[in-house]
Amino acid sequence: xxxxxxxxxxxxxxxxxxxxxxxxxxxxxxxxxxxxxxxxxxxxxxxxxxxxxxxxxxxxxxxxxxxxxxxxxxxxxxxxxxxxxxxxxxxxxxxxxxxxxxxxxxxxxxxxxxxxxxxxxxxxxxxxxxxxxxxxxxxxxxxxxxxxxxxxxxxxxxxxxxxxxxxxxxxxxxxxxxxxxxxxxxxxxxxxxxxxxxxxxxxxxxxxxxxxxxxxxxxxxxxxxxxxxxxxxxxxxxxxxxxxxxxxxxxxxxxxxxxxxxxxxxxxxxxxxxxxxxxxxxxxxxxxxxxxxxxxxxxxxxxxxxxxxxxxxxxxxxxxxxxxxxxxxxxxxxxxxxxxxxxxxxxxxxxxxxxxxxxxxxxxxxxxxxxxxxxxxxxxxxxxxxxxxxxxxxxxxxxxxxxxxxxxxxxxxxxxxxxxxxxxxxxxxxxxxxxxx
Amino acid sequence: xxxxxxxxxxxxxxxxxxxxxxxxxxxxxxxxxxxxxxxxxxxxxxxxxxxxxxxxxxxxxxxxxxxxxxxxxxxxxxxxxxxxxxxxxxxxxxxxxxxxxxxxxxxxxxxxxxxxxxxxxxxxxxxxxxxxxxxxxxxxxxxxxxxxxxxxxxxxxxxxxxxxxxxxxxxxxxxxxxxxxxxxxxxxxxxxxxxxxxxxxxxxxxxxxxxxxxxxxxxxxxxxxxxxxxxxxxxxxxxxxxxxxxxxxxxxxxxxxxxxxxxxxxxxxxxxxxxxxxxxxxxxxxxxxxxxxxxxxxxxxxxxxxxxxxxxxxxxxxxxxxxxxxxxxxxxxxxxxxxxxxxxxxxxxxxxxxxxxxxxxxxxxxxxxxxxxxxxxxxxxxxxxxxxxxxxxxxxxxxxxxxxxxxxx
Numbered sequence: 021x022x023x024x025x026x027x028x029x030x031x032x033x034x035x036x037x038x039x040x041x042x043x044x045x046x047x048x049x050x051x052x053x054x055x056x057x058x059x060x061x062x063x064x065x066x067x068x069x070x071x072x073x074x075x076x077x078x079x080x081x082x083x084x085x086x087x088x089x090x091x092x093x094x095x096x097x098x099x100x101x102x103x104x105x106x107x108x109x110x111x112x113x114x115x116x117x118x119x120x121x122x123x124x125x126x127x128x129x130x131x132x133x134x135x136x137x138x139x140x141x142x143x144x145x146x147x148x149x150x151x152x153x154x155x156x157x158x159x160x161x162x163x164x165x166x167x168x169x170x171x172x173x174x175x176x177x178x179x180x181x182x183x184x185x186x187x188x189x190x191x192x193x194x195x196x197x198x199x200x201x202x203x204x205x206x207x208x209x210x211x212x213x214x215x216x217x218x219x220x221x222x223x224x225x226x227x228x229x230x231x232x233x234x235x236x237x238x239x240x241x242x243x244x245x246x247x248x249x250x251x252x253x254x255x256x257x258x259x260x261x262x263x264x265x266x267x268x269x270x271x272x273x274x275x276x277x278x279x280x281x282x283x284x285x286x287x288x289x290x291x292x293x294x295x296x297x298x299x300x301x302x303x304x305x306x307x308x309x310x311x312x313x314x315x316x317x318x319x320x321x322x323x324x325x326x327x328x329x330x331x332x333x334x335x336x337x338x339x340x341x342x343x344x345x346x347x348x349x350x351x352x353x354x355x356x357x358x359x360x361x362x363x364x365x366x367x368x369x370x371x372x373x374x375x376x377x378x379x380x381x382x383x384x385x386x387x388x389x390x391x392x393x394x395x396x397x398x399x400x401x402x403x404x405x406x407x408x409x410x411x412x413x414x415x416x417x418x419x420x421x422x423x424x425x426x427x428x429x430x431x432x433x434x435x436x437x438x439x440x441x442x443x444x445x446x447x448x449x450x451x452x453x454x455x456x457x
Numbered sequence: 458x459x460x461x462x463x464x465x466x467x468x469x470x471x472x473x474x475x476x477x478x479x480x481x482x483x484x485x486x487x488x489x490x491x492x493x494x495x496x497x498x499x500x501x502x503x504x505x506x507x508x509x510x511x512x513x514x515x516x517x518x519x520x521x522x523x524x525x526x527x528x529x530x531x532x533x534x535x536x537x538x539x540x541x542x543x544x545x546x547x548x549x550x551x552x553x554x555x556x557x558x559x560x561x562x563x564x565x566x567x568x569x570x571x572x573x574x575x576x577x578x579x580x581x582x583x584x585x586x587x588x589x590x591x592x593x594x595x596x597x598x599x600x601x602x603x604x605x606x607x608x609x610x611x612x613x614x615x616x617x618x619x620x621x622x623x624x625x626x627x628x629x630x631x632x633x634x635x636x637x638x639x640x641x642x643x644x645x646x647x648x649x650x651x652x653x654x655x656x657x658x659x660x661x662x663x664x665x666x667x668x669x670x671x672x673x674x675x676x677x678x679x680x681x682x683x684x685x686x687x688x689x690x691x692x693x694x695x696x697x698x699x700x701x702x703x704x705x706x707x708x709x710x711x712x713x714x715x716x717x718x719x720x721x722x723x724x725x726x727x728x729x730x731x732x733x734x735x736x737x738x739x740x741x742x743x744x745x746x747x748x749x750x751x752x753x754x755x756x757x758x759x760x761x762x763x764x765x766x767x768x769x770x771x772x773x774x775x776x777x778x779x780x781x782x783x784x785x786x787x788x789x790x791x792x793x794x795x796x797x798x799x800x801x802x803x804x805x806x807x808x809x810x811x812x813x814x815x816x817x818x819x820x821x822x823x824x825x826x827x828x829x830x831x832x833x834x835x836x837x838x839x840x841x842x843x844x845x846x847x848x849x850x851x852x853x854x855x856x857x858x859x860x861x862x863x864x865x866x
Binding site: 021022023024026027028030031034035038041042045047048053054055056057060061064065067068069070071072074075078087090091093094095096097098099100101103336339342343354355 | 464472541637841
């Protein structure tokens with residue numbers, strides 16, 4: 021009997037242990053077991069409200085500004101009805117002991133319940149300035165020099181409404197941040213200097229980019245280049261020499277509009293000659309110039325023969341160019357009129373392999389309205405000179421020139437740099453849940 | 458001696474019985490605790506997995522705009538950080554709500570997100586299916602999931618008066634409350650007879666802005682509509698960073714219409730098919746169409762983007778043709794999200810218009826991807842607010858275990 025009583029005592033003890041342990045082992049409610057990640061939800065809500073910088077704008081407005089009411093409407097609209105919130109904006113102070121000073125609070129409930137969580141988001145005032153630092157072309161390799169032909173002793177053609185000099189100035193503003201050094205070639209004497217392989221300011225001559233701002237005209241230095249470049253009654257030979265120099269120095273020669281190398285210009289040399297359309301200081305080379313240039317680029321023998329261009333009409337920026345429009349923030353019209361597109365036959369005739377061409381405009385049939393052609397000699401694998409030809413009709417849009425060169429070299433843009441202090445506010449969004457288990 | 462033995466036996470039996478009972482009771486408590494622990498783990502996994510999907514663009518980065526099969530699954534827009542999703546990656550997810558559409562002329566099935574006359578049909582060969590995504594996420598066979606991407610702002614449009622003037626009611630609501638005083642910008646396109654009586658329909662576009670009232674609604678009047686015409690209204694509503702889209706079409710002829718199928722995402726090629734070849738129907742007829750493409754600009758207005766003539770922006774399609782002549786092809790001019798608007802006509806009075814979003818966000822289409830969580834033992838959910846090309850969406854992931862809960866008492 022005693023044993024049975026002892027056993028009952030043991031049962032009573034175990035029962036007490038079970039009841040006591042059950043009292044302490046309180047299992048969490050389903051909401052606590054499988055909670056919404058309110059912290060992440062708060063952060064993503066703030067990011068959504070700031071997608072177009074609206075939140076950044078509103079939190080710097082006075083406390084009685086109607087924009088706060090709109091923010092509350094937007095906040096209520098974007099959350100499920102069972103979520104209650106409290107949004108508080110804090111001034112971030114760098115002075116005194118109080119780092120965050122509350123300036124405005126909006127809420128849709130008196131209390132957020134016992135379980136709440138918060139996300140925070142630091143916003144900057146629109147007064148803050150940001151720097152975009154582009155990678156310099158040539159920074160991690162050869163080249164990095166940009167020559168812009170700004171020759172005071174040359175005239176342009178098909179740059180109607182502009183002068184070569186005014187275009188040069190705009191191109192300088194647009195492209196100089198992307199190059200290690202930008203040099204304005206002020207006259208044809210300086211042009212002869214770089215063609216001779218002598219730098220102007222100690223810059224690297226090899227792998228440079230040369231932009232001819234004179235449209236269908238190319239400046240010609242007097243002296244050696246004018247004499248050696250004149251053959252058989254034409255200055256096409258000068259274009260041939262230019263092609264050779266481009267190959268020799270691995271330059272990228274940019275023609276901004278029209279039929280490249282159609283005229284040569286030197287106001288001193290040709291003071292009494294005009295191009296056939298009444299512009300003095302200029303001599304027509306006609307279509308022979310382009311052919312001669314390409315022969316020089318490909319190291320072929322000089323042969324005086326014509327070249328051809330096509331008239332495909334309305335042409336469209338390539339996908340790659342559209343992508344880089346967004347990347348560099350350059351937005352020319354995506355469709356242009358081309359009346360001087362180069363034929364695709366030059367790709368094979370002059371060793372400009374298709375695989376190395378950067379198309380700025382989509383091809384139209386056999387015509388290429390705008391592209392960067394890179395010369396790779398047969399049996400070789402390295403680039404020896406490039407031609408960037410925009411075969412568009414006048415008047416030129418130098419943004420297309422800039423875009424084309426940036427597409428070809430693709431310098432990176434480093435992230436913005438925060439350059440102001442004391443202009444930040446902290447927004448804290450706290451969420452709680454109502455209803456349910 | 459005997460009573461002592463009986464005492465021992467009774468005590469032993471009672472003790473063993475009590476012991477078994479208490480083991481059962483304690484085991485039940487422990488079992489419940491383990492289950493809760495597992496549920497907690499699923500909730501944590503759900504949150505992690507959702508971030509994993511939304512905060513990485515997958516690999517290759519441009520898989521959304523190409524025809525390739527990704528080797529890494531992620532939905533983030535590769536050009537942005539944070540919770541900004543690619544409108545094209547979302548387009549490549551096989552919809553688990555719409556029924557597959559079979560187009561006999563290409564002998565292909567298409568994943569289907571169609572809402573009214575807004576079509577989004579992507580070939581099955583180009584979409585990512587649930588099992589592939591689960592494998593890429595490393596949860597194949599261990600977890601099941603359903604990802605739902607839903608627009609936060611709903612823009613509902615109703616026709617109140619058909620003409621003289623046409624009056625349309627626009628109501629803008631969020632998930633919880635109406636978007637009172639929201640700014641509303643719209644593009645109103647009416648289908649017209651072809652210029653000079655030509656065979657292809659032309660269209661006229663009208664743009665405008667207005668504001669919703671306290672209840673989030675606004676009435677839009679179009680006095681230029683004096684007869685029964687086909688039209689489409691596309692509305693963008695925005696306030697404090699929240700942007701939503703809605704649309705409404707009215708067609709005077711619906712026996713035959715065009716059905717756009719995406720043919721190649723990489724080449725931006727769209728097939729223009731005849732509705733009879735897809736859905737059948739009564740009294741089919743040859744129809745002529747005219748396609749245009751519009752983009753949403755930063756100031757929330759729509760801008761027409763010219764399409765190259767060579768892309769086949771106009772043409773005629775007939776029903777029951779052999780596959781070579783059954784459909785036409787057009788090329789979308791860009792990878793920027795926008796809306797392909799295709800007006801069609803049978804005769805001067807019988808016209809219509811259909812839409813196709815290029816990028817899921819352009820028409821705020823929802824996406825449901827994955828398995829159905831209905832009937833699963835324990836489903837953990839988590840949500841994030843995301844933007845898809847600046848349109849506000851909510852991403853919700855439902856996750857459950859496929860390995861069972863093998864806690865045996």
